[in-house]
Amino acid sequence: MNRPATTTGMRDIDIARTKLTGALAETWTTPSGFWGALATVDHKIIGRRYIFTAFVFLALGGVLAALMRIQLAQPEARLLGPDRYNQIFTMHGANMMFLFAVPVMEAVAVYLVPLMVGTRNIAFPRLNAFSYWIYLAGGMLLWTAFALDMGPDVGWFAYVPLSGPQYGAGKRADIWAQMITFTELSALAVAVELVVTIFKQRAPGMTLDRIPVFVWAMLVTSFLVIMAMPAIMIASTSLILDRLVGTHFYNPAEGGDVLLWQHLFWFFGHPEVYIIFLPAAGMVSTMIEPFARRPAFGYLGLVMALIATGILSFGLWVHHMFVAGLPRLGDSFFTASSMAIAIPAGIQIFCWIATLWDGRPVFKTPLLFIIGFIVTFVIGGLTGVMVASVPFDTQVHDTYFVVAHFHYVLIGGAVFPLLGTIHYWFPKLTGRMMSETLGRWSFWLIFIGFNATFFPMHILGLEGMPRRIYTYQPDLPWHGLNLFISLSAVILIAGFLLFFVNVIRSARSGEVAPDNPWDAPTLEWATTSPPPSYNFAMIPVVGSLHPLWSERDTLPVADGLRTDRRELIVTTLATAEPQARDASPQNSIWPLWAAIATTIMLIWSIFSPWAVVWGSIPVAVALIGWFWPKGTPEDES
């Protein structure tokens, strides 16, 4: 779009245009070099970094999974001892949930949402930079601790009293709890940015009913983060207090309660599942359109289903505690609410099938992942209905049946769409297409490997194999299936390796991508691949839900923005009418300093409560440096 039309020769309008893009580039582009990279606040650079880092953690978590599968391939294996195994399964869960699944969804949104709503940067771009550094620090804390044999070994759920002062010796449980603080801090920051971006920075004319479904999904997800993550912050903080300064929140001998932990943890933990799944559902609803070659069926239903899921997700947490001995009547209420969440999930599934039914599917890799998603996620949803039933759950809770269930939900329901997403938006991220051949191969390997690995776990669970055991005895009839699972995992791993190969090769030498390779209808495809630092030379004006389909030749835009400062449009919440052209902050190194100061304070506070007092002083200094006006054009008003 921003390239001059060479066939007809350079015209005056094109010259004006190169001047415009030149001026914008000067204002918006991140300076090259190390310092520029540290100080950048460009949502695209930070989003790419976030996605890359999350996939590194995915690979690391996959290595842990492979180690567990080697250990469990035969009874009484001695590859891993109980101490190491317990660290590994804890690391695997904590890493996948806190360092991969939630961050990667937010990362994709950090990259895409500003483009999809037609703005030039995310709201609070410095907070965005800060959130990435904090996330990175949290991940490094966890993995460094693991490398030093100090990795948490209490499960990703860290139930007390096992994680409490009496039974959780050393600093392992504290590492877990503080890693939570890091990742939740960064997740909350991104949630705030996304909510405000979606509320206030949508392109003129993008009324509520013209917001792409993925953006809706991220809005609901961000509210889930905002409402759910404080619970785990309170839980992990009180756990640290119990361990460090001798409070008694979880000590039954002094008026505390063990189940209080489970209530707090799952009040966060269940919405957490939807924090991972809703973005994936949004990705599917958005990606399905170009591949079905028609608008997604039932826009209103899809959006309402997202919102309903978000609300219901706060009423399910007790189904993780069905065998903890709570009153049976209360349990039955939670059975009903857990079953009810199948309804919005069903609505979405039926809408997607209707879209494909009425459309003319184009079988490219992203669509394959969507189909794989529907096949596996329906299984995960149905086993979810099963475990929602209290009596059923008493037999399968804490067994491999549940392991199978949530891997179907999380891999089938979230990772499949995510992989489709990478294939789909890769041209926008890098300017190059991913290989279709390698994409198909990796899809089939992952799809077959996944099902062969995880489906038998349902049976193992029913056959009595509990979770989180580092080995099992030869007289139990589980070794055949376990060996089969471990061998199948090889196929799954091969599929992922092929995916990574495809990504690396395509990023280097893939086919150069046009602006809109899939003929997709949403705004991010209106700009170049990859987009310029300012995203859009002129802010688009939106007249429909599918702006690039309703008007195929031209893009309605608005002019009148300054080019000598970072300026973007603030619009009204419901109708997206322009209210102001406000400044977006310039690059700054202060978010990095603030993140370093925060990291020092948080890690120090594992060892001494005084860290909170003395450590907060550098944090305050960094924050003042961050917000102190520098007299740039951005400060004008």
Add this chain to the structure above:
Amino acid sequence: MLATPLAGCGGNWQSALDVYGTSAISLKHLIILIVAVCSAVWMLVMAALIAALWRGRDARPAPAEPGRERRLTIAVIGAVVATVLIISTFTIMSFIATRALTVAGQDDLTIRVRGLQWWWGLEYVGPDPSSRFETANEIHIPVGRNVRLKLEGVDVIHSVWVPSLAGKQDLVPGRPNELTIRAEHAGVYRGQCAEFCGMQHAHMALLVIAETQDDFDQWAAAQRQAAARPPDEETAAGLQTFLAKPCAACHTIRGTAAAGTSGPDLTHVGSRRTIAAGLFETTRGSLAAWIADPQTIKPGNNMPMVPLTPDELRAVSAYLASLK
């Protein structure tokens, strides 16, 4: 000696699908029913998906039919209504089955079950103090009787699960729970801790031995007895070693001076089928191996290695094996 279910039923003695307890039997019915309905639902959805993909394979632009969007809407609404109906049925079924979980009728026997890292402490609570006795890791119950397990988490959370007899229930410190089990057939059923409880969560098994009332009464009477005097010189030396070394600080052997309570009661350890919470069959050799090096066999467990001479080790294991 025992009619184990291993013989008759394909061999799994720890399975929610090989069931011999009243509540496990009704749970299995529920599981099969729900799984069957869900499988049917999945196949219907897959049929719709395949049909949808098949339909669109020809790349001709679809003619703009009026009313097509409306027909789709009706189909989707129909599917959602079907979902609601199935979900509601499951909820009601589940509610009814929850009530059935509570085994009906009077409790005939009460056992206090304590979950510890990583073994099960058992106390048979009788009508009067003289009939109570302690044991560990092996629950004997009479067939066809309701047995109430009073569950206490002592250190961390554990969960008792004998899938062939009943669903699981957590043992939560500070919050006593209960679980009633009832075996319909005689047999040996294996269970294991289902809530992650630390290093040796994997090796925290228990056996439930369901037997006739007569066999049970006989067993209980034997368990109530104090330990037999050592029958020969070697076992007598074993008792001496047991009392002289730190063993007695943690274990009780009724009828001797050993009265420790932090480890399992060993009064009739030789009569139990397994040692170390299901790790080995009880033999003189396995006892010796366990005592010689508990930290290699079950790393992290709370039994320290007590240095013994080979003679002492032989004597102690002989003595313990003799405690029938």
Add this chain to the structure above:
Amino acid sequence: MRERIVLDLGKLPLHGLGTASVTWWGTLAFMLIEGTGFALAIAVYLYLMSMATAWPINTQAPDLLPGTLVTLILLASLVPNVLLSRWAEQQDLGKVRIGIVIMSLLGTVPLIVRIFEFPALKVSWDSNAYGSVVWTLLGLHTIHIITDLVDTLVLAALMFTRHGHSPRRFGDVQDNAMYWNFVVATWLPIYGCIYWLARL
């Protein structure tokens, strides 16, 4: 794709105030996060209270004096706070300077009284779960007072520099005033919990 200009944004203001400001919405979002945190902390209090046979555990209810004094000071501070917000809206630099100095003082005074609140609880954080939860509630709220006070002090300093006379700064003052209202509002249920529920 060619671009077709359909809208001129040149006349829009260079900075939005109130609901047209992203900072305002950001402040609101952070208030929602912290409000959820306070609500959960209070839920923990109520949960532990429901578990206990006697409440407070092994002690008497806290002394009313310091906590009530803090409540009164916080409530009184709302008047100059609302005035300050109004002056900021009118972009009256002179009055805003006076107001923000007053608010800096009114942020400091409750902190001084708060020092006497902790001993008035008559329980230590490590005595029992009751002590733990009341100390945490009080500590959590104290952190919020400190945070807002620091913010107020920095803004007060800014208002006396060349950066002061700017709609952007007046917007910051308004957002800060809104946050102070939030700090006062969250105190009331915590005050009720700590001082009055313990007397039931």
